[in-house]
Amino acid sequence: MVEEHTLLFLRYLQSVFSSMIKEEHLKIENVKEVCAVDVAYNGKTGFAVASRGSFQEVVQHKVFSGAVDFPYISGYLFMREAPIMLKALEGFQCDLLLVDGHGTAHPRRSGIAVVLGVLLNLPTIGIAKSRLTGEILQDGGVNYVVVNGKKEGVKSGKYYYSIGNKVDLEDCVYVSKMGYPGILKETDRLTKKYKKGENESSKE
DNA sequence: GCGACAG
DNA sequence: ATCTTGTCGC
Structure with missing residues (x-):
């Protein structure tokens, strides 16, 4: 159980993270190296x-496993997954990091993609499989995700793409039109593979 | 009180 | 996220 004063503290941290977002255009066409992160649990x-x-494939990957004590609490996912994701990302360099989860399409504009982007000072885009907050606003064939009156990202198919750090809405639209990134799909697969491997070995 | 609620 | 088989749909 997490105390209310702890959540209050985390909201203070989120206000700092959101205030540190650099919303700028990153030409996706110039992106060479792409990184992705995801987590699975046993x-x-x-x-x-x-x-x-690249967007479509994994060239190399690294896994980090360890105990995760903080529980999943809607709106505070970063406290549960950012620590272990940062460990897995150590040493990795890239022009853009794709994160499994939302960026600014968050109640306080501080989703896990924002947190990782600010801490690593990297361009990041959050890609989630379901809605956390916001409404959909169609405009010019694009389904924008609007939170508190601001377009924070786009919904394409069943996925939500939102600003993390050092990217803008245009970049999110561009990436969403490329379809769900193969590197994220593959990273998710790897994540479950390692989790499963742990099950097998611990079962004789 | 009721409904919503990333992974 | 995870527990889980077959099954309805694009």
């Missing part, structure tokens, strides 16, 4: 996988 043990490659 009970209390988390398996974070960081990958590097």
Whole structure:
């Protein structure tokens, strides 16, 4: 159980992160190296996988596993997954980091993609499989995700793409039109593979 | 009180 | 996220 004063503190941290977002245009066409991160769990043990490659494929990846104590609380995912994701990302360099989760399409504009982007000072885009907050506003064939009256990202198919750091709405639209990134799909697969491997070995 | 609620 | 088989749909 997490105390209310702890959540209050986390909201203070989120206000700092959101105030540090650099919303600027990153020409996706110039992006060479792409990285992605995701986490899978086997009970209390988390398996974070960081990958590097292109939008469509993984060239190399690294896994970091360890106990994850903070529980999942809607709106505070960063406290549960950012620590282990940062460990997996150590040493990885890239022009853009794709994060499994929302960026500014968050109640306080401080989703996990924002947190990682600010801490690593990297361009990041959050890509989530479901809605956390916001309404959809169609405009010119694009389904924008609007939160507190501001377009924070776009919804394409069943996925939500939102600003993390050092990118803008245009970049999000561009990436969403490329379809769900193969590197994220593959990273997710790897994440479950390691989790599963842990199950097999611990079962004789 | 009721409904919503990333992974 | 995770527990889980077959099954309805694009």
